[in-house]
Amino acid sequence: MGFTAARPLCHGCTQGEAGSAQAPNSRMSAIVQFENVGLRYGLDSETLSDVSFSLASGGFYFLTGASGAGKTSLLKLLYLAQRPSRGVIRLFGEDVVTLPRKRLPGFRRRIGVVFQDFRLVPHLSVYDNIALPLRVAGMEEGEIDAPVSEMLNWVGLGDRGQARPATLSGGEQQRVAIARAVIGRPEILVADEPTGNVDADMARRLLTLFEALNRLGTTIVVATHDLPLMTQVGGAQMMKLDKGRLSDPTGSLRYPPKPQVAG
Numbered sequence: 001m002g003f004t005a006a007r008p009l010c011h012g013c014t015q016g017e018a019g020s021a022q023a024p025n026s027r028m029s030a031i032v033q034f035e036n037v038g039l040r041y042g043l044d045s046e047t048l049s050d051v052s053f054s055l056a057s058g059g060f061y062f063l064t065g066a067s068g069a070g071k072t073s074l075l076k077l078l079y080l081a082q083r084p085s086r087g088v089i090r091l092f093g094e095d096v097v098t099l100p101r102k103r104l105p106g107f108r109r110r111i112g113v114v115f116q117d118f119r120l121v122p123h124l125s126v127y128d129n130i131a132l133p134l135r136v137a138g139m140e141e142g143e144i145d146a147p148v149s150e151m152l153n154w155v156g157l158g159d160r161g162q163a164r165p166a167t168l169s170g171g172e173q174q175r176v177a178i179a180r181a182v183i184g185r186p187e188i189l190v191a192d193e194p195t196g197n198v199d200a201d202m203a204r205r206l207l208t209l210f211e212a213l214n215r216l217g218t219t220i221v222v223a224t225h226d227l228p229l230m231t232q233v234g235g236a237q238m239m240k241l242d243k244g245r246l247s248d249p250t251g252s253l254r255y256p257p258k259p260q261v262a263g
């Protein structure tokens, strides 16, 4: 499965349904594996220690823990913005710690990221920010308008397409960041506090978007403090970080599904 922008996520779908009815967790091979991963910034003590877990392809995961516990740090390792100080990280079955630098962009394109601080491109319009992953993936210009317009409407910004990010509220910028992360239907979606700036109704709506993406096969990892939000996704697993160490409240991370055997 490649990074595909050919079939837009929400084109023609209504809230709560999108595309095929593939059940979550139906494809159970490990897409992410961490083994005894440690992360140290400079000479400080370790921010993450002995982090080991596997994520099943097609799973939905919440990452929780107190402020400063290391959630963003763990996600940075996952979306390849940071290398660990020790341990092994495998993405899509390949060791990404020893991967040659020139191969990193290819891996990064398979991962959609909602950054905690949004990181929209300031000189591009809202529309062009959302269209960016489709253009990077080489989609024809004529094919771009329908999915981008639909995504703009989905996140409630149908009339703000030509605005610059700096003129939007925090919650509006967050919705643009989410639209940009999901539009290319990445294989993994990593979202860092994606509902931290929106009201409860919009948070539910955005979660519906993540669930739609998940039904299409994307593995979802959402860092959040929002406990009510976590209870909304049936079948989601929870990972908890406590001072840089991972606990496994549901037990499923210690005993991940066995990788599928080909043939």
Ligand SMILES: Nc1ncnc2c1ncn2[C@@H]1O[C@H](COP(=O)(O)OP(=O)(O)OP(=O)(O)O)[C@@H](O)[C@H]1O
Pocket (backbone or CB within 6 Å): 041, 047, 065, 066, 067, 068, 069, 070, 071, 072, 073, 074, 116
């Ligand atoms: N680039 C960095 N350099 C040095 N220390 C860092 C860096 N990034 C994070 N830290 C430290 O690592 C620890 C974990 O930070 P991190 O941002 O991962 O926590 P978090 O769980 O995401 O917190 P929050 O809920 O507030 O977003 C903190 O003590 C922080 O100061």
Ligand SMILES: [Mg+2]
Pocket (backbone or CB within 6 Å): 071, 072, 073, 116, 192
């Ligand atoms: Mg954080």
